[in-house]
Amino acid sequence: MTSDPTVSAPAVSTPAEVALRDLATADSLLVALDFDGVLAPLQDDPSTSRMVPESAAAIAALADLPRTRVALVSGRDIATLRRLSQAPDMAWLVGSHGAEAELGIDADRDGDSAVVRSPELTAAEAEMLAAIDAHLEAFEHTLPGGHGTADFLIERKPYSRTVHTRGIAPEAAAALHGHATEVLEEFPDIRVIEGHDITELAVKQATKGDGIRLLVRAGEPTAAGYLGDDVTDEDAFAALDELTDSRALDTGLSVKVGSAQTRAPWRIAGPEAVAELLGRLVAERTEFLRTVHG
Ligand SMILES: [Mg+2]
Numbered sequence: 001m002t003s004d005p006t007v008s009a010p011a012v013s014t015p016a017e018v019a020l021r022d023l024a025t026a027d028s029l030l031v032a033l034d035f036d037g038v039l040a041p042l043q044d045d046p047s048t049s050r051m052v053p054e055s056a057a058a059i060a061a062l063a064d065l066p067r068t069r070v071a072l073v074s075g076r077d078i079a080t081l082r083r084l085s086q087a088p089d090m091a092w093l094v095g096s097h098g099a100e101a102e103l104g105i106d107a108d109r110d111g112d113s114a115v116v117r118s119p120e121l122t123a124a125e126a127e128m129l130a131a132i133d134a135h136l137e138a139f140e141h142t143l144p145g146g147h148g149t150a151d152f153l154i155e156r157k158p159y160s161r162t163v164h165t166r167g168i169a170p171e172a173a174a175a176l177h178g179h180a181t182e183v184l185e186e187f188p189d190i191r192v193i194e195g196h197d198i199t200e201l202a203v204k205q206a207t208k209g210d211g212i213r214l215l216v217r218a219g220e221p222t223a224a225g226y227l228g229d230d231v232t233d234e235d236a237f238a239a240l241d242e243l244t245d246s247r248a249l250d251t252g253l254s255v256k257v258g259s260a261q262t263r264a265p266w267r268i269a270g271p272e273a274v275a276e277l278l279g280r281l282v283a284e285r286t287e288f289l290r291t292v293h294g
Helices: 053-064 080-083 123-142 171-187 208-219 233-245 271-293
Strands: 031-034 068-073 094-095 102-103 113-117 151-159 160-164 191-195 198-202 223-228 251-257 266-268
Touching: 031 208, 053 068, 053 271, 068 208, 080 094, 080 102, 094 208, 102 208, 123 151, 123 160, 171 191, 171 198, 198 251, 208 223, 208 233, 208 266, 223 233, 223 266, 223 271, 233 251, 251 271, 266 271
Parallel strands: 031 068, 031 223, 068 094, 223 251, 251 266
Antiparallel strands: 094 102, 102 113, 151 160, 160 198, 191 198
């Protein structure tokens, strides 16, 4: 990313400083949010992740507002994302880095408009996933302590397997990453996704940018905001920039959470700041809608 001339290094803003006006006053607004590290603090055990209560309340409030859509965009599979986030029914969900989506019934749209995208594995993808499983199982057994006692987690998702290395010494995590990606020697089409303390081996090529494009196509907002903390969220930021450049959106606001490199123009510190920012958006959006629509 460092060679990308669009990469900026925005300083950390307080939630009060981020320019929300174009979102709050949009004719039709999409608020899209990464889950882990943004709405939910990162956990050593990823199955224990939960939203910051203030963010959960803000999302519920936004989802209840007219002309306002909330979507979660995550690397998690949809079923896990729905369970862990306990997102309101009105929220749209994009999972598996854009490969899966559940866009629920929308009262603002005509008829039965639920869109579910959970594509079958092709034969080639199923073969790659089986190869990943065989490979990971084989190397699990080679580690000191053997299966079940090694200090890492393998998460099995519909289109990928994720090796979680949070809490493991950097050298050991790097070794695990090296082992995990050896399967590419035989199956170079497997996609390696690296994020915060994860190495993911995926057999579909979707990105969170695809997720954003799907959400904008389906919901036709005039403005969209996206908050993300991870490398994979940069694809979502890039998609917002493209959609704004092509005039599909009047406004696309990207906010990076945390200290990593980013192309986003805004940066805030962490999930607590996210909760505060969302609270501000609820207040400003509610006030705007009351003024305009009474
Ligand atoms: Mg994240």
